[in-house]
Amino acid sequence: MLNDELLRQSRIESVALSLREDIGDGDITARLIAPEARATGRVITREAAVIAGRRWVEEVFRQVDDTVVLHWQVQDGQTVVPDQVLFTFEGPARSLLTAERTALNWLQTLSGVATACASYARQVAHTKVRLLDTRKTLPGLRMAEKYAVTCGGCYNHRIGLWDAFLIKENHIAACGSIGAAVAEARRIGPGRPVEVETENLDELDQALSAGADIIMLDEFSLADMTTAVAQTAGRAKLEASGNINEQTLVPVAETGVDYISIGALTKHLRATDLSMRLN
Structure with a gap:
């Protein structure tokens, strides 16, 4: 942080x-x-x-x-x-x-x-969602840009590769499974947040079973996001991500996800x- x-x-x-x-x-x-x-x-x-x-x-x-x-x-x-x-x-x-x-x-x-x-x-003030930045920052300006994000009423995701786990598709492939990746993260970084990127509802189930703290819903449809919110029922925080812009922002927020990460906050x-x- x-x-x-x-x-x-x-x-x-x-x-x-x-x-x-x-x-x-x-x-x-x-x-x-x-x-x-x-x-x-x-x-x-x-x-x-x-x-x-x-x-x-x-x-x-x-x-x-x-x-x-x-x-x-x-x-x-x-x-x-x-x-x-x-x-x-x-x-x-x-x-x-x-x-x-x-x-x-x-x-x-x-x-x-x-x-x-x-x-x-302002567009999502009527929902409970928190808008997060990403690591898609201008080289050398990350700390400054992330500070500016908070001045505008949004929130910081992880600062870099050192302060939280974000287990993506290639990490999962290298570790063998979502469960194995989460277990290894718990072993080498006790106390650090563990987030898993998922691409479908089956992977969401695996991440929930593995005990991930946050689960990223990468390019889920609105229907699948709504299903994911009901299926998760507070067992983990849910973060929507992937090509979210000012046109799609409000419908995604209204699905009930906890977070939406938007690269455009800092890169555009x-x-x-x-x-x-x-x-």
Whole structure:
């Protein structure tokens, strides 16, 4: 699961990388400005959005110049409207301009994820389902994107390959059966969640008999999902997955499954349109 220390370490490392790729051995254009020059300004959103990424913005300015002062007017998870001021800033003009693009890249990217998640979450608010992200994240941005998912009202699946078992078709084939795979998972990782991907109701029965904690219903029909919910009757959590989009989301949620995992929450990203303006 995400925790503050994991996020902090990831944030420091990923921001440092993003600054290196932009600044290289120095911002030559910023040197046109007198080193003693100071400036103030603001960042606005050009469109409605759900904000995420404040700490990444703060980390960008901290690494560039920790004398820059930010005054936030919004919180992560807050819905904003076009032309709303997100934060104001003051500090050395050179530093502000050097940090500008990297800071906005983080904020527009994570706000884009949060905004998409909020849209999906609103559609199923009348059900008990929880919408989950996946490992289909932009390389190097997983922790940040998963944080943004929670700002938009959705939830995190496993973080990576290390924190929970997800036994898929090839794992089952290699182990010999669903039962054998689950038993081995219990042996080598006691206490860790064990999820099994199933493709039909017969495999669902096998996963239930094996004692899986969560059972993924991969591309089940709506009728089979409804049958699976009745058949499971609380013996395990059920997760629907596979080509679920905004058109199919609500009918799937209304079958009564516990979770729906959606890769589009993080991989079909459209950044929020932001603008930084110096006074």
